[in-house]
Amino acid sequence: ETGVTQSPTHLIKTRGQQVTLRCSSQSGHNTVSWYQQALGQGPQFIFQYYREEENGRGNFPPRFSGLQFPNYSSELNVNALELDDSALYLCASSAAGRGGLTSTDTQYFGPGTRLTVL
Amino acid sequence: AQRVTQPEKLLSVFKGAPVELKCNYSYSGSPELFWYVQYSRQRLQLLLRHISRESIKGFTADLNKGETSFHLKKPFAQEEDSAMYYCALSRYNNNDMRFGAGTRLTVKP
Numbered sequence: 001e002t003g004v005t006q007s008p009t010h011l012i013k014t015r016g017q018q019v020t021l022r023c024s025s026q027s028g029h030n031t032v033s034w035y036q037q038a039l040g041q042g043p044q045f046i047f048q049y050y051r052e053e054e055n056g057r058g059n060f061p062p063r064f065s066g067l068q069f070p071n072y073s074s075e076l077n078v079n080a081l082e083l084d085d086s087a088l089y090l091c092a093s094s095a096a097g098r099g100g101l102t103s104t105d106t107q108y109f110g111p112g113t114r115l116t117v118l
Numbered sequence: 119a120q121r122v123t124q125p126e127k128l129l130s131v132f133k134g135a136p137v138e139l140k141c142n143y144s145y146s147g148s149p150e151l152f153w154y155v156q157y158s159r160q161r162l163q164l165l166l167r168h169i170s171r172e173s174i175k176g177f178t179a180d181l182n183k184g185e186t187s188f189h190l191k192k193p194f195a196q197e198e199d200s201a202m203y204y205c206a207l208s209r210y211n212n213n214d215m216r217f218g219a220g221t222r223l224t225v226k227p
Contacts (some may be wrong), residue, residue, distance in 0.1 A: 030212075035217075042122075042204050042206075044217070056214055109163065
C-alpha cells in the first residue's frame with residue numbers, strides 16, 4: 001500500500017503567476033482534501049474532491065480550483081498568485097463517502113508542497 | 119461557525135512529568151474531535167479521535183461538552199513525545215475540518 005505523495009516539494013513563483021500542485025492519493029482512497037498551512041498556523045481547509053467532483057469548499061476565493069482524476073489523484077490550481085498564498089499546501093486522502101468525513105474515517109496526509117510567492 | 123483554540127503555542131515539560139495540551143472549541147452542534155501529531159521531519163498524522171475513547175501512545179483525550187474542551191493528556195511524558203500537536207474539529211458527516219494553530223511540545227531529558 002503506497003502512501004499519499006505530493007509534487008513538487010518546493011516551488012517559487014512570482015505574484016500574478018499561476019501554479020498547479022499535484023497529489024496522488026493512497027491506494028483505495030476516493031476522497032482528497034486540500035489544505036493551506038501558513039507559517040505558524042494550523043491547516044486550513046480549501047476543498048475536498050470525491051469521485052472527481054468537488055464535495056465541499058472552505059473560505060477560499062474562486063482562483064483556487066481543483067480537479068480529481070479517475071485514478072483519484074488530484075490537482076490544486078491557484079491563479080493570480082498573491083504574496084499571502086505563500087504557504088505549505090497539504091493534501092489528505094481518505095475513504096470517506098460523499099457525505100464527508102465521519103468520526104471513523106482517517107485522513108492520511110502527504111508531505112506537502114512549500115509554495116513561495118515573491 | 120466552528121472554531122478551535124489551542125491557547126499554548128509552546129509547552130515544555132521534563133521527561134516523566136505529566137503533560138496536558140489544551141484544546142477548546144466553539145460549535146453549537148455535536149462535534150467530531152481529533153488530535154493530530156507531527157513529529158520532526160514526518161507528515162501530519164492522526165493521533166486519536168474522541169469517539170474511539172482509546173489511549174494511543176499513552177495519550178488520552180476526553181470530550182467535555184460543558185466546557186467545550188478536548189484536552190490531550192499523558193501522565194508521564196517521554197522524549198519521543200516531542201512534536202507539534204494539532205486539535206481538529208469537524209461536523210458530523212462534513213468535510214470541513216478545522217484545525218487549531220497547534221502546540222509545540224518539548225520534553226526535556
